[in-house]
Structures are given as C-alpha cells and as structure tokens.
Amino acid sequence: MRVVVLVKQVPDTWSPKRLRPGDFLLDRAAADGVVNELDTYAVEEALRIKEKHDDTTVIALTMGPPPAVEVVRKALQMGADEGVHVVDDALAGSDAMVSSLVLAAAIERIGFDLVITGVESTDARMGVLPAMLAERLGAAQATLAAEVKVDGREISVRRLAGGREFDVVAPLPAVVSVVEKINEPRYPSFKGIMAAKSKPLTTLSAADLGLDSNRVGLAGSATEVVAAEERSAERARVVIHDEGDAAARIVEFLASRKLL
Amino acid sequence: MSQVLVVVDHLDGVVSRPVLEALTAARGLGEAVAVAVGSGSGAAVERLGEYGATEVVVCEDPSVTSVLVAGVVELLARLVGERAPLAVLVPSTPEGKEIAGRLAVRIDGGVLTDVVEVRWDGGELRAVQAAFGGSTMVTSRVRRGVPVLTWRPNSLAATPAPVSPRVTEAPAPTISGGHARVRATRMAAASGRPALTEASVVVAGGRGVGSAENFRLIEELADALGAAVGASRAATDAGWLPHTAQVGQTGATVSPDLYIACGISGAIQHLAGMQTAKTIVAINKDPEAPIFQVADFGVVGDLHTIVPQLTAEIRARRVQE
Ligand SMILES: Cc1cc2nc3c(=O)[nH]c(=O)nc-3n(C[C@H](O)[C@H](O)[C@H](O)COP(=O)(O)OP(=O)(O)OC[C@H]3O[C@@H](n4cnc5c(N)ncnc54)[C@H](O)[C@@H]3O)c2cc1C
Ligand SMILES: Nc1ncnc2c1ncn2[C@@H]1O[C@H](COP(=O)(O)O)[C@@H](O)[C@H]1O
Numbered sequence: 011m012r013v014v015v016l017v018k019q020v021p022d023t024w025s026p027k028r029l030r031p032g033d034f035l036l037d038r039a040a041a042d043g044v045v046n047e048l049d050t051y052a053v054e055e056a057l058r059i060k061e062k063h064d065d066t067t068v069i070a071l072t073m074g075p076p077p078a079v080e081v082v083r084k085a086l087q088m089g090a091d092e093g094v095h096v097v098d099d100a101l102a103g104s105d106a107m108v109s110s111l112v113l114a115a116a117i118e119r120i121g122f123d124l125v126i127t128g129v130e131s132t133d134a135r136m137g138v139l140p141a142m143l144a145e146r147l148g149a150a151q152a153t154l155a156a157e158v159k160v161d162g163r164e165i166s167v168r169r170l171a172g173g174r175e176f177d178v179v180a181p182l183p184a185v186v187s188v189v190e191k192i193n194e195p196r197y198p199s200f201k202g203i204m205a206a207k208s209k210p211l212t213t214l215s216a217a218d219l220g221l222d223s224n225r226v227g228l229a230g231s232a233t234e235v236v237a238a239e240e241r242s243a244e245r246a247r248v249v250i251h252d253e254g255d256a257a258a259r260i261v262e263f264l265a266s267r268k269l270l
Numbered sequence: 271m272s273q274v275l276v277v278v279d280h281l282d283g284v285v286s287r288p289v290l291e292a293l294t295a296a297r298g299l300g301e302a303v304a305v306a307v308g309s310g311s312g313a314a315v316e317r318l319g320e321y322g323a324t325e326v327v328v329c330e331d332p333s334v335t336s337v338l339v340a341g342v343v344e345l346l347a348r349l350v351g352e353r354a355p356l357a358v359l360v361p362s363t364p365e366g367k368e369i370a371g372r373l374a375v376r377i378d379g380g381v382l383t384d385v386v387e388v389r390w391d392g393g394e395l396r397a398v399q400a401a402f403g404g405s406t407m408v409t410s411r412v413r414r415g416v417p418v419l420t421w422r423p424n425s426l427a428a429t430p431a432p433v434s435p436r437v438t439e440a441p442a443p444t445i446s447g448g449h450a451r452v453r454a455t456r457m458a459a460a461s462g463r464p465a466l467t468e469a470s471v472v473v474a475g476g477r478g479v480g481s482a483e484n485f486r487l488i489e490e491l492a493d494a495l496g497a498a499v500g501a502s503r504a505a506t507d508a509g510w511l512p513h514t515a516q517v518g519q520t521g522a523t524v525s526p527d528l529y530i531a532c533g534i535s536g537a538i539q540h541l542a543g544m545q546t547a548k549t550i551v552a553i554n555k556d557p558e559a560p561i562f563q564v565a566d567f568g569v570v571g572d573l574h575t576i577v578p579q580l581t582a583e584i585r586a587r588r589v590q591e
Contacts, residue, residue, distance in 0.1 A: 028402075106381055136367065138383060139371065140371075141367075141369075142372060144372065150449050172363050173514045175455070176338075177453040177455075232413055233410050235410050236409050249562050249567075250568070252576060260569065
C-alpha cells in the first residue's frame with residue numbers, strides 16, 4: 011500500500027503573522043517556519059498504518075518554498091520512507107485552488123492508495139484542501155477522522171464534524187484528514203534522525219508535473235487579495251486583583267458594555 | 271434579479287443561526303435561494319422564508335446525505351450549472367468548508383473561507399475575511415467562476431424579511447464512483463443550552479475548574495446568562511465535558527458578544543478559537559496567564575469563589591428587572 015502524507019511548513023504559532031504590503035503574501039521571513047503541528051498527527055497515523063500492514067510505503071509530500079524541505083525531513087526522521095518536495099518560484103502566491111491542483115498532480119505522480127492530511131493549516135486555517143484533493147483525485151473522501159482502520163481495500167473512519175459523530179466506510183483509494191484526538195505523535199529518535207539522512211528525497215517543479223506557469227501561482231489562482239488591513243485588537247485590558255469585590259466589578263463592567 | 275445560493279445547515283429541519291446570517295448577507299447581493307438537503311429539510315422552509323429566502327430547493331432523498339460531502343456537492347454543482355448564481359454561501363463549519371472546497375473544484379470557481387462581509391465593488395464581488403485570529407482584515411476578489419464563500423457565524427445580525435418561499439423539489443443526483451458512505455450518526459447530547467457556535471454569550475472553563483463536579487459552577491453561570499458552555503482542551507481531555515464543548519484550533523471557533531474564560535491559561539490553540547469574541551472576560555489566579563493579553567476585563571483570583579458570587583449577582587439583577 012502506498013500512503014502519501016501531506017505536511018506543510020507554517021510560521022511558528024506564537025509569532026505574529028502578517029501579509030507583506032504590496033503583494034499581500036504571507037510574510038514568511040517574519041517568523042520561523044515550523045511543521046504545521048496538525049500534520050504531525052497525519053504522519054503518526056501513516057506510520058501506525060505502516061506498522062500494522064506489511065508492504066506499506068509512506069511518502070511525505072510538501073509544496074512550498076526552499077526552506078519547506080525541513081518539514082519533509084522531519085517526517086522522514088519520524089519514520090516516513092521517502093520524501094517529495096514540490097518547489098518552484100512560479101508557485102508563489104498559489105491559492106487553495108492552485109495548491110490542490112499541484113498537490114493532486116504530485117500525488118498522482120507518486121502513486122497512492124491512501125492520502126493522509128492534517129485537518130487544517132494553522133496559518134491560513136482554511137480546512138478545505140483535503141476535500142478538494144478527494145474531488146480532484148476521484149478518491150473517496152473520509153475526512154475529519156478521529157479513528158482510522160484499514161481492512162484490505164476498505165477503510166473505516168470515525169468522523170467528528172461539528173457536534174456530530176459519524177461512522178463512515180470507504181473503498182480505497184481514499185483521502186483522510188485526521189483530527190488531533192486521533193493519536194499522540196512520536197518524536198524522532200536518534201536512530202530515526204540518522205536514518206533519515208539516507209532516505210530518498212525528490213524535488214519536483216511545476217513543469218515536472220506538467221503544469222504551465224500560467225496555471226499556477228498568482229497567475230493561475232481563482233482568488234486574489236486586493237487589500238489587507240491590520241486591526242489592532244481594541245481590548246480594554248483592564249486587570250484587577252480580587253479583593254472580595256471581583257464579582258460586583260465584573261457585573262459593573264458587563265453593565266457598562268450593555269451585556270447584561 | 272440574479273440568485274445567491276445559501277446552503278442550509280439544519281438538523282431535522284431546525285435551521286442553525288449562521289444560515290440566517292448568510293441569508294441576510296445574501297439578500298444584500300441578490301435574490302436569496304436556500305438549498306436544504308437531508309431528512310426534515312421540508313420543515314425548514316417556513317423559517318428560511320422568514321429570513322427572506324424567495325425560493326427553497328429541497329431534496330429529502332437520504333441517498334444525498336448518505337454519501338459524505340460528495341452527495342451535496344453533486345446537487346449543488348447541478349444547481350450552479352442550471353442557475354448561474356452570483357455566489358454560493360455555505361455556513362463556516364468544518365463540513366461547510368469541505369462542501370465549499372469540493373464545490374469550488376467542481377465548478378472551477380474561487381473559494382474563500384470565514385467571510386465576515388460581502389459587497390459589490392464596480393460590478394465585482396468583494397469578500398472580507400478575518401485572518402490570523404482577527405488581527406488582519408483581508409479583502410479578496412474572485413477572479414474566476416462562481417464565488418464559493420463560507421460564512422463565519424456571528425459576523426452580522428440576522429434580520430427577518432418575511433416572504434412566502436416557492437418550494438422546488440430537486441431530484442436526487444446520481445452519484446457514481448468510490449465514495450465514503452455514512453453508516454451511523456450520533457448526536458452530541460442535547461443540553462437545553464444554546465449551541466456553542468451560535469450563542470451570543472459563552473462561559474468556558476479550563477483545567478483550573480478542577481473537576482467534572484466543579485463544572486456545575488460554570489454551568490450555573492452560563493444558565494444565569496442564557497449562555498453556552500465551552501471548555502479548553504485540558505478540560506475535555508480530562509473528560510469533564512464532552513469533546514464537542516472544546517473551543518480552539520481543533521475545537522469550535524466562536525465569535526460571541528461575550529466570552530468568559532474561567533481557569534483557562536490562554537494557550538495559542540485556545541485563543542485561535544475565541545479571540546474574535548467582541549468582549550472577553552477572564553478569571554485566572556495566575557497574573558501572568560496569557561489569557562489576560564486578550565481580555566477586556568481580567569480578574570486575578572480564585573474562580574471557585576468568584577464564579578458563584580458572579581452567578582448570584584447576575585441572578586439578583588435579573589430578579590430586580
Ligand atoms: C495540536 C494541538 C491542538 C490543540 N487544540 C486545542 C483547542 O482546540 N482548544 C484548546 O483549548 N486547547 C487546545 N490545545 C491544548 C492547548 O495547548 C492547552 O494545553 C490547553 O488549552 C490548556 O487548557 P487550560 O487553559 O484549561 O489548562 P492550563 O494551561 O493548565 O491552564 C489552567 C489555568 O487555570 C488557572 N487556575 C487554576 N486553578 C484556578 C483557580 N482556582 N481559579 C482561577 N484560575 C485557576 C491556572 O492559573 C492556569 O492558567 C491543543 C494542543 C495541541 C498540541
Ligand atoms: N502546501 C502544502 N503542502 C503540503 N500539504 C499541505 C499544503 N497545504 C495544505 N496541506 C495539507 O492540507 C491540510 C489542510 O490545509 P488547509 O486546507 O490549507 O487548511 C493541512 O493540514 C496539510 O496536511
């Protein structure tokens with residue numbers, strides 16, 4: 011079985027995120043890039059499936075600028091077998107439509123039975139990519155999984171969506187996104203870090219995937235940012251210490267804001 | 271007038287509040303047409319009319335919702351083909367975002383999530399999104415195809431505009447190929463309180479609450495305020511509340527008028543789900559807790575004494591009124 015696991019590099023969660031004036035792209039230089047935390051659950055789940063099913067190859071895939079290769083390395087250190095990095099200046103500014111186009115092309119080229127992703131990127135927070143990939147790949151969509159079981163050519167998933175829980179069954183090939191309740195991601199071991207150095211890591215350009223530069227990046231995107239405005243959170247930020255009157259003072263505050 | 275399709279999120283015909291907001295927004299763009307699928311959708315018609323849906327497209331055939339996401343998308347793609355709407359609006363729930371993403375691929379239109387405002391600008395649609403936890407307002411345009419937008423709850427006040435909608439029964443689409451099928455569905459237990467993502471007031475508790483029994487304090491305050499109850503992941507992981515109460519990155523995103531955080535430290539993953547609340551009150555015994563960075567009114571103190579006092583004060587006020 012070939013399991014492709016998607017990992018994305020995002021700005022460190024605690025760092026302030028901003029759009030560059032001029033082209034309104036995420037200012038990646040302003041913060042350290044780290045692996046999207048939610049994708050480490052996807053890697054862990056792929057590795058657990060590999061441990062249960064013989065003849066499974068786990069391929070970690072990312073699309074992003076040159077430093078993004080670090081997140082593929084991290085997946086290899088955790089235990090993925092191979093890595094693929096789609097990198098091309100022409101991809102800068104790709105929106106969700108283009109990202110899904112490029113990643114679907116890469117997944118098809120890699121060959122897959124199962125695609126596993128995180129539930130959303132912590133930077134853009136769209137949560138649309140897994141469903142878009144299923145549509146593009148013509149694969150079953152078994153997303154928002156809190157539990158995954160693979161049995162032959164069938165997969166069963168416990169799906170958490172909103173206040174509801176679903177038992178879902180799908181044939182392979184399938185696209186699965188995992189919620190963070192599914193497992194506890196492992197840390198790379200020393201052995202894993204050493205082993206990762208000799209694992210195959212392939213670099214692909216848009217042209218390698220048969221995509222013209224006018225179909226990707228800003229040029230190919232279906233949406234375009236036309237303005238961005240930073241809004242300082244207008245918080246009063248009054249902090250008091252309780253001296254027995256805290257409840258009364260909260261009530262006073264709420265009343266002053268007409269919230270009672 | 272051209273149509274705007276609004277995808278209806280409902281449970282056996284009971285419409286969720288974000289849908290009413292989306293209808294209100296849609297009316298400002300064109301003629302609002304609601305699309306309701308699944309069991310009980312017929313029962314939603316009256317409510318949708320109250321909020322200005324001139325037409326409700328109904329498809330109760332269970333085959334549509336038994337095929338995860340792809341069934342609804344198939345139906346919507348057909349409607350988009352037939353009607354060439356100005357835009358499609360979907361409530362911004364996890365499933366709503368999946369519907370929007372798939373539909374966008376299918377019809378080759380741009381997709382924008384967590385939209386808080388839509389307007390026309392020189393004959394072109396402009397959508398405003400709150401990005402990075404509300405710290406940046408981003409205005410985008412859709413360059414290609416029919417725009418597919420997910421509408422973030424609590425972004426505007428839903429206003430009624432009663433009409434008698436025309437009801438159109440849509441035949442179920444044929445869905446071929448390998449798809450995920452829903453075998454069973456379980457609901458979160460009904461609490462009698464407003465739904466978390468729809469509530470205008472949320473009272474939330476974290477690890478500092480200390481135990482499942484102590485959550486009674488949080489619930490009593492919530493009931494005094496007519497609020498929903500939320501929790502940090504630490505509290506849901508401990509089993510004090512069901513996971514459906516979790517607010518944050520991997521829980522619900524809420525944007526109420528008032529959020530009261532009790533015994534919550536304010537981890538970045540928690541803030542991601544609540545920092546766009548209009549007013550935030552925090553009670554925490556640690557003056558260094560990051561939650562105070564986003565609070566309008568913070569109290570350093572013990573929630574076990576303050577919360578019951580607060581509940582009593584609010585009840586007393588209610589009685590006086
Ligand atoms: C991938 C990932 C996703 C996550 N997603 C989410 C998410 O969606 N939502 C979420 O909430 N978390 C999420 N988390 C967890 C998050 O990082 C924090 O661990 C969690 O929010 C902490 O919960 P807490 O604030 O209740 O607990 P703590 O951080 O332990 O804070 C408890 C607070 O209570 C205060 N306190 C204790 N006793 C009292 C008292 N008697 N009176 C007043 N104050 C008191 C303490 O001073 C402390 O500040 C996620 C983590 C990861 C890794
Ligand atoms: N550029 C990318 N490279 C690899 N995976 C991605 C990329 N963008 C998104 N993903 C995957 O898709 C999931 C959902 O992303 P999103 O729809 O952007 O919130 C993420 O958790 C990742 O697993």
